Amino acid sequence: MSDKIKITLPDQSIKEADKGSTVYDITGLIGKGLQKAALAARVDDVPVDLSAPIDKDCSLSIITFDSEGGRDIFWHSASHLMAQAIRRIYPGAKLAIGPAIESGFYYDIDIDKTLTPEDLLEIEKVMAQIVEENLPVTREELSRADAVKLFSSMGEIYKVEMLNDLPEGTVSMYRQGEFVDLCRGPHVMNTGIFKSFKLLSIAGAYWRGDEKNRMLQRIYGIAFPDPKELKKHLDFMEEVKKRDHRRIGRELDLFSTHEDVGGGLIYWHPKGARLRTIIEEWWRKEHFKNGYEILYTPHIGRSTLWETSGHLGFYKENMYSPMKIDDNDYILKPMNCPFHIKIYQTSLHSYRDLPLRWAELGTVYRYEKSGVLHGMLRVRGFTQDDAHIFCTPEQIEGEIKEVLRFSLWMWKTLGFTDIKAYLATKPEGSVGEQSRWETAQESLRKAIESANLKVEIDEGGGAFYGPKIDLKVRDAIGREWQMTTIQFDFNEPERFDMYYIGEDGQKHRPYMVHRALLGSIERFVGILIEHYAGRFPVWISPVQAILVNVSEDQVPFINAMKSNMIDRGYRPQADTRNESMGYKIREAVTQKVPYICVVGKNEAENGTVSVRKRGEKDSVTMSIDEFYAMMDSDIAEKR
RNA sequence: GCUGGCGUAGCUCAAUCGGUAGAGCAGCUGAUUUGUAAUCAGCUUGUUGGGGGUUCAAUUCCUCUCGCCAGCUCCA
Numbered sequence: 088m089s090d091k092i093k094i095t096l097p098d099q100s101i102k103e104a105d106k107g108s109t110v111y112d113i114t115g116l117i118g119k120g121l122q123k124a125a126l127a128a129r130v131d132d133v134p135v136d137l138s139a140p141i142d143k144d145c146s147l148s149i150i151t152f153d154s155e156g157g158r159d160i161f162w163h164s165a166s167h168l169m170a171q172a173i174r175r176i177y178p179g180a181k182l183a184i185g186p187a188i189e190s191g192f193y194y195d196i197d198i199d200k201t202l203t204p205e206d207l208l209e210i211e212k213v214m215a216q217i218v219e220e221n222l223p224v225t226r227e228e229l230s231r232a233d234a235v236k237l238f239s240s241m242g243e244i245y246k247v248e249m250l251n252d253l254p255e256g257t258v259s260m261y262r263q264g265e266f267v268d269l270c271r272g273p274h275v276m277n278t279g280i281f282k283s284f285k286l287l288s289i290a291g292a293y294w295r296g297d298e299k300n301r302m303l304q305r306i307y308g309i310a311f312p313d314p315k316e317l318k319k320h321l322d323f324m325e326e327v328k329k330r331d332h333r334r335i336g337r338e339l340d341l342f343s344t345h346e347d348v349g350g351g352l353i354y355w356h357p358k359g360a361r362l363r364t365i366i367e368e369w370w371r372k373e374h375f376k377n378g379y380e381i382l383y384t385p386h387i388g389r390s391t392l393w394e395t396s397g398h399l400g401f402y403k404e405n406m407y408s409p410m411k412i413d414d415n416d417y418i419l420k421p422m423n424c425p426f427h428i429k430i431y432q433t434s435l436h437s438y439r440d441l442p443l444r445w446a447e448l449g450t451v452y453r454y455e456k457s458g459v460l461h462g463m464l465r466v467r468g469f470t471q472d473d474a475h476i477f478c479t480p481e482q483i484e485g486e487i488k489e490v491l492r493f494s495l496w497m498w499k500t501l502g503f504t505d506i507k508a509y510l511a512t513k514p515e516g517s518v519g520e521q522s523r524w525e526t527a528q529e530s531l532r533k534a535i536e537s538a539n540l541k542v543e544i545d546e547g548g549g550a551f552y553g554p555k556i557d558l559k560v561r562d563a564i565g566r567e568w569q570m571t572t573i574q575f576d577f578n579e580p581e582r583f584d585m586y587y588i589g590e591d592g593q594k595h596r597p598y599m600v601h602r603a604l605l606g607s608i609e610r611f612v613g614i615l616i617e618h619y620a621g622r623f624p625v626w627i628s629p630v631q632a633i634l635v636n637v638s639e640d641q642v643p644f645i646n647a648m649k650s651n652m653i654d655r656g657y658r659p660q661a662d663t664r665n666e667s668m669g670y671k672i673r674e675a676v677t678q679k680v681p682y683i684c685v686v687g688k689n690e691a692e693n694g695t696v697s698v699r700k701r702g703e704k705d706s707v708t709m710s711i712d713e714f715y716a717m718m719d720s721d722i723a724e725k726r
Numbered sequence: 727g728c729u730g731g732c733g734u735a736g737c738u739c740a741a742u743c744g745g746u747a748g749a750g751c752a753g754c755u756g757a758u759u760u761g762u763a764a765u766c767a768g769c770u771u772g773u774u775g776g777g778g779g780u781u782c783a784a785u786u787c788c789u790c791u792c793g794c795c796a797g798c799u800c801c802a
Contacts, residue, residue: 201730290797291729297799302729305797337737346793347775405801451802456727457793459800469802572802606802638759665759673763687761699762706762 095146104141111137111276114149124151124312126160126280127273134160136226136273152312162187164224164275165284165310166194171266172213173306176206182268183245183294183303190320191309195292197245202304207286210306214284221279222264226272228257234269245294283317284310326564332616333462339621339678341612341629342463351460351467353609361629361658363608367448370472370605377493379444379474384426386450390416396425397582401551405453423449424576424601427475428583436587441597442478442486448608449473463613470608476600479587480526483598487534487573491556494571494604495538498560500725501615502624505561508540509569511548518552519577527575527598528554552578562618570611573602622701625681625721631658632718633675634696637668637687644691648684648711657718672699681721684714 094102094113102116110130114122114137127150128135134156141147150157166185169192173180177198185194200206229237231250238246246269250258261270263278286308294300311317328334336342341359344352355363371381390409393399398406402421409416420426427445436443450470459465478486498506510531513524531554535542540558549555553575559567576599579585586594605611615623625631632652634645642663652659660680662671668685675683684696685706696714699706709717 204731288796289730292798293728302798304729307797350793453802456800458727458798461795465801471802569802603802610802635762636759637761640759667758667760667765668762669760670764671762676763683762685762689761697762704762 092141093144094141095144097146097148106142107140109137110135110139110141110147113141113147117149121149121151125149126151126157126164126275134273136224137276138223138225139273159187160273161275161280161312162192162310163270165281165308166192167224167261167263167266167268167270167274168214168217168278168281168284169210169286169306169308170194170196170268171217171263171278172210174266175213175217176209179242181243181245184249185268191287191307193292193305193307195294195303195305197294197301197303202289202306204289207289207306211284211286214281217264217278218281219279220264221277223277224261224263224274226259226261226274228259231255231258234258234260237267238269280312281310282312283314284308285317285321323564327566330564330617330620331462332464332613335616335621336463336613339629341616344462349467350457351455351465353463353466353468358629359612362623362627363612365627365629366605366612367608370448373493373497374446374474377444377489379446382427382430382445382447384423384430384447384449385420386452387417387419388426390418392425392429393418395582396428396579398422398425405455407452407454419452420449421451421453423447423451423471423473424475424579424599425583428579428585431477431585432583436477436597438479438587438589438595441587442476442482444474444476444486446472446474463609463616466607466609469610471603472605472608472611473601473603476602477585477587477597478600479589479595480598483526484530484533486600487530487556488537490573490600490602491534491538491540494558494573494602495540497604498558498570502618502725503560503562506540507559507561507567508535508538508542509545509557509559510535510542511545511550511555511557513554514547514549514551516551517549517577518581523577523598524554527577531556531573531575550574552576562614563620568614570606570614571602571604572606573600575600621679623679623681624726625718626725628681629658630660630678630680632660632682632684633671633678633680634659634661634684634686635668635671635675636663637685639665640688641686641691644686648686648696651711655715657715676701682714682718 090106091103092106094104096102096117102113104113104116110128111122111125114125125137127137129148129150130139130141131145134150150160152158152161163186166187170182170185173194173196177200179198181197183195183197185192231253235247235250238250250269259270259272260267261272261274286306288307290305290307291302292305294303309317309320311320336359339358340356341362342356343354344350345354374381390399398421406421407419409418427447430445431443448470450468452468455465455467460467476486476490495506512528517524535556555572555574557569558571559569561567580596580599585597587597589595634649636642636645645661645663649659649661662675664671672683679701681701683699685699686696690696690708695708695710697706697708698714
C-alpha cells in the first residue's frame with residue numbers, strides 16, 4: 088500500500104501528497120498565495136476544514152473568500168469570533184444562532200443587559216484581541232447526547248433546543264480557545280485571519296423568527312479579508328443612504344407622507360405627480376399597443392363580493408373594516424380582480440372573444456402593520472399596474488410568453504436590464520384541478536425558457552390558487568427587487584362561476600391570470616428614484632430643462648423660450664429670480680435637472696442657448712433648434 | 727404588532743451638572759444686474775411630538791402616549 092495519495096484539482100491536474108496531509112498542506116503544494124487565501128475546501132465536493140487530513144485519492148477545490156460559498160464560511164467564522172468576544176464580556180450571555188447572511192453575519196444572543204452602540208465598540212475591541220491571539224479553530228465530533236450534556240452544563244438553552252431537533256448521531260462543534268459552539272462548519276483555520284471587520288447594528292429578533300417566542304438581541308456585522316474591501320462595503324452603505332428615495336423625494340420635492348393624517352399614504356407633489364403621470368401615460372399607451380383594454384373600477388365594494396371572491400376568508404388580515412352604507416357593509420378594495428370579473432360577467436363570452444386582456448391602474452388599500460411601513464416602498468394605499476387575462480387553454484402558453492416579453496421590454500426601457508425569474512409551483516392544500524396546474528406551470532416554464540431568463544424554481548411555493556412567476560430586477564447598485572408578478576388563479580373563476588361558450592357550444596371555465604408588471608406605482612417610483620439616484624432619464628424627468636438668465640434683460644427671451652418649449656411638449660422651468668447666475672446653476676445642479684440652459688446677452692442676441700448637460704462641467708452654445716434636436720434624440724434613446 | 731434607538735424652526739443640527747432655546751440653509755424685505763455649483767444686508771421662524779408627574783425651575787429626570795428610524799414577522 089502506497090503512502091502517497093493523488094489529489095485532482097479543478098483544472099484536472101493532479102498533485103501527489105503524503106497520505107494524511109491536511110488540506111492546508113496540500114494548498115501549499117499548489118501555491119503560497121492560494122494557501123494564504125484559502126478558507127476551506129471541498130473534498131470530493133464535501134466542504135471541509137483546512138485542518139482536515141486527507142488519506143485517500145480525491146478531488147479537491149480550494150474555497151477562498153471570492154469563490155462560491157467562501158463568503159459564507161468567512162462570515163460564519165466571523166460570527167463565532169463575535170460570539171466569543173460577547174462571551175468574554177458577558178459570561179452569562181446565551182447564544183442562539185449566528186449565521187452568515189447576504190452581506191455579513193449576525194448572532195442572536197440572549198442577555199439581560201440592553202446593548203448600546205458603545206457596547207459594540209467594546210465587543211469589537213475584544214474581537215481584535217482574539218484576532219491578535221490567533222487562536223486555532225478546531226473541529227470536534229461527539230454524540231448528540233454528549234453535546235446536549237455539554238451545552239446544558241453551560242446553560243446554552245437555545246443550543247440544547249437546536250440539538251434536540253437534530254437527528255441522533257454525531258454532531259460537530261468548533262472550539263477556539265475557551266470558546267465552543269455547536270456548528271456544522273467548515274470554518275477558517277484560526278482567528279488571526281480577521282484583519283478587518285465592523286459591527287454595524289443591533290436589532291431585536293425573535294427566537295426562531297416566531298413572534299410568540301422570546302425577543303433576542305441580534306448584532307449585525309461585516310468582515311473582509313482585505314481592509315480595502317471593508318471600506319468599499321461601508322462606502323456602498325453610504326451610497327445606499329444617499330440614494331434613499333425618502334431623502335431624494337424631499338430634496339427634489341417629489342412626494343411626502345403625513346403621519347398626522349395617516350402613515351403609509353403617499354402625497355404626490357407637483358414634480359412627483361409629473362413623473363407619475365409620464366410613466367402612467369406611457370404605460371397606457373404601451374398597453375393599448377400590446378392588445379390590452381383599460382378599465383376603471385370603484386374603490387369600494389359590498390362585503391358580499393369579497394365573500395364570493397374568497398378574500399374575506401384568506402385575505403382578511405390585510406383588509407380594512409367595513410363601512411356601513413344604507414345598512415350594507417362596504418369594504419375598501421385590497422385587489423381589483425373581483426371588479427374585473429364583474430365586468431366579465433356583464434355579457435356572455437364566446438371563445439371567439441378570448442383572450443381578454445384587461446388592465447387597470449387600480450388603487451388598492453391593504454392593512455400593513457405599522458412597523459413595516461417604509462416610504463414609498465411599503466405603504467397602505469397603492470396603485471397596482473394590474474391586469475387580468477381571461478383565455479382558453481389553447482391560448483395560455485402564448486399569453487404567458489407575451490406577458491413576459493412585454494414585462495421584460497418595459498424594464499429594459501426603464502433602464503433595468505438584469506432580471507431574474509422565480510417560478511413558484513403547486514403547494515400542499517391547493518385548489519384547482521391537477522391538469523390545470525400542470526398546463527399552467529408548463530406554460531410558465533416555457534415562457535421563461537423562451538425568454539432566456541435566469542430562473543430559480545420554488546417547488547411548492549405557489550399560492551393555493553395557482554402557480555406564478557415573479558421577476559426580480561437588479562438596480563444600479565446591485566440590489567434585487569421583486570417587481571413583476573404573473574399569477575394564475577384557479578380559485579376566482581370557480582367561485583364566480585365564470586365561463587365562456589366553446590366551439591362545442593358548451594360552457595367552459597376560462598383560465599385567469601393576474602399580472603402586475605411594475606407592481607405598484609408607488610413602490611416602482613421609489614425604486615426608480617433609488618436606481619437613478621434622482622437623475623432620471625430625460626424622457627421621464629419631471630423637469631427636463633431649467634432656463635437661467637444672466638441678467639434681467641433676458642427675462643423676456645427666457646419666458647418666450649419656455650412657452651415655446653411647453654408648446655412643443657417639453658417640460659421646462661424658467662428661473663428668472665433675482666439671484667446670481669451661479670446660485671441658480673447650483674440649485675439646478677442639485678435638483679439633478681438634465682439640461683441647464685443659460686441665456687445671457689450674447690445668446691439672446693443670436694437666438695442661441697448655452698447648454699450644460701447634467702454631469703458635465705462644460706457648457707456648449709448652440710442654436711435653440713440644435714438644443715431641441717439634442718433633447719429629442721436623448722428622449723428617443725430613453726437616455 | 728414586537729425589540730431597540732430617536733423625536734428641538736420647513737431642512738440639517740447645537741444647548742455643560744436641571745437655570746427658562748440657538749446656528750447654518752430655506753423663507754421674507756431691500757440693495758445688487760450678475761457668464762456656469764452659494765452676491766450682500768436686515769428681518770421672521772418654536773405649545774422642544776403630546777399628556778401627566780418630580781422640582782423654586784424640565785429640551786434635560788420619571789411616567790404614559792403618539793410618531794419616526796433600524797430590524798423581526800409579513801409583503802407589491
